[in-house]
Each structure stands twice: as structure tokens, then as C-alpha cells.
Amino acid sequence: MLSETQLSTMLDLQDGMNKKVNPQWLHAGYSYLRAAMIESVEAIEHHGWKWWKAQRLDLPQVQMELVDIWHFALSHIIIQHNGNIQAAANELAASLNDQHTSVTFDGKNIDFASANLVENLELMAGLCVAKRFDIALFMHIVKQAEMTSDDLFAQYVGKNVLNFFRQDHGYKEGTYIKIWDGREDNEHLVEVLREIDSQQDNYADLLYAGLQGRYPQ
Numbered sequence: 001m002l003s004e005t006q007l008s009t010m011l012d013l014q015d016g017m018n019k020k021v022n023p024q025w026l027h028a029g030y031s032y033l034r035a036a037m038i039e040s041v042e043a044i045e046h047h048g049w050k051w052w053k054a055q056r057l058d059l060p061q062v063q064m065e066l067v068d069i070w071h072f073a074l075s076h077i078i079i080q081h082n083g084n085i086q087a088a089a090n091e092l093a094a095s096l097n098d099q100h101t102s103v104t105f106d107g108k109n110i111d112f113a114s115a116n117l118v119e120n121l122e123l124m125a126g127l128c129v130a131k132r133f134d135i136a137l138f139m140h141i142v143k144q145a146e147m148t149s150d151d152l153f154a155q156y157v158g159k160n161v162l163n164f165f166r167q168d169h170g171y172k173e174g175t176y177i178k179i180w181d182g183r184e185d186n187e188h189l190v191e192v193l194r195e196i197d198s199q200q201d202n203y204a205d206l207l208y209a210g211l212q213g214r215y216p217q
Contacts, residue, residue: 001096005201006153007089013160013204014074015085020167025075026083036072037128039065044121062117062145066138067155069124073133095135103127103134112137117144154198161207162189169215177216188214 002010018025043065048055074088081087101113105126112120120141127134142152162185170176178185192210200206 002092002149002153004089004093006149007092008085009204010070010153010156010160011074011078011085011088011092013157013164014071015078015083017071017160017163018075018078020164026079030075032072032076032079033128033131033133036069036076036133037125039069039072040121040125040128043069044118044125047118047121049118059146063147063151063155064159066142066145066147067152067159069138070152070156071160073135073138076133092135096139098136100136101140103137105130112140117141120144150198154193157198157204158189158193158207161204162186162211165208165211165215180214180216185211 022028043062046058046061046065048057077088077091078085081091102109102111103123104110105123110123112123115123120137124134124137124141127137139149142149147155166176166185180188188211189207192207192214196203196206196210
């Protein structure tokens with residue numbers, strides 16, 4: 001279960017990242033659930049679903065798509081609360097305590113607890129098209145993808161911090177260096193994540209400093 005501190009940290013980071021892209025993001029009309037729908041479909045592709053060809057489950061990529069979906073879901077929830085981070089955190093905490101295992105969609109009651117990962121990703125995509133996001137369903141999918149809530153937190157913060165880092169080092173201007181010592185920045189991020197305890201209050205700052213220490217000067 002995500003803690004109150006983790007929820008507040010993620011919401012603050014998401015709000016900050018969105019403001020960095022567009023200070024008026026709350027009223028820009030961006031379709032964050034459309035973006036979450038696209039990521040859900042991409043997760044299905046990484047899982048594999050085609051019966052007419054050989055496919056292999058790429059679980060790390062499925063997990064990465066779920067982290068991206070969480071970015072968009074948090075943005076959607078912040079908008080629903082007009083930018084009030086505390087109110088958004090309270091709703092998320094309440095939703096996490098709601099242990100329902102089914103949703104009504106297209107006039108049918110769907111038991112996602114008995115569905116497989118691909119079926120639930122498809123359900124999440126459908127709900128996003130209908131401008132709905134179900135926290136219990138998402139967290140169940142996270143578990144099916146072999147992630148804990150702490151894994152979700154650590155990977156989310158890591159990706160968010162990397163996005164900040166890129167923006168601060170010329171990503172928009174085209175001057176950012178993505179290959180460090182022969183490896184992409186994502187690979188360095190994975191190593192930094194392993195080095196730092198995600199339970200520390202200044203976790204995001206420590207991640208940023210870890211990236212800064214590796215970035216070509």
C-alpha cells in the first residue's frame with residue numbers, strides 16, 4: 001500500500017513536471033486519460049497477445065508502461081481537484097483503501113480479480129476511453145506485473161526525476177546528452193535506483209544528485 005508520504009511526493013513531482021512543460025497545464029485541456037489509454041495498449045503489445053506468431057513477454061517494458069500510465073493518472077486526478085494536491089492525495093488514499101474487485105463497464109459487471117493481465121490492460125484502456133480511471137484495477141494490474149507498491153513508487157520517482165534532469169540539461173533545446181559512457185541515461189537511472197533507499201524523505205533529491213554525478217560535464 002502506498003503511504004501518505006509517497007502519495008504526496010508523487011503528486012508534488014507530477015505537478016512540478018507538468019508546470020515545467022506548461023505553467024498553465026491545469027487549464028490546457030490535455031487528454032491525460034487518452035495518453036493512459038495509448039500506454040495501456042503499448043503494454044499489451046509488450047506482453048504479447050497475437051496467436052498467429054511467436055511472442056515473448058517483456059515484463060520490464062510492461063512495468064515501464066505502467067509507470068507512464070501512473071504519470072497520466074496522477075495528472076488527471078490533480079485536474080479533478082483543481083490543483084489541490086492535498087485533496088488529490090486524500091482521494092487517492094481513500095481509493096487505495098477501497099478493495100473492490102470488479103467494475104461496471106458497457107453495462108456489464110466485470111470481475112477483474114479473475115481476469116488475466118492482458119484482459120485487465122484491455123479493460124483499463126476501455127475505461128480510459130470512457131474518461132474513467134479505476135485505482136483498484138490499476139493496482140491489481142501492478143501486482144499482476146510483479147510489482148509492489150514500493151516498486152511503483154521507486155520507478156515512478158526515478159522516471160520523473162530523469163524527466164526533470166533532462167529538461168534542466170537542455171532536452172527541449174536539443175543540447176541534452178543522452179548517452180553517458182556508452183550507455184543511455186535510462187540505464188544509469190536503473191543503477192542509481194539500486195543505490196538509494198526509496199524510503200528516505202529526500203529520495204527524489206538523492207536520485208537527482210546521483211544522476212548529476214554521472215552526467216558528462
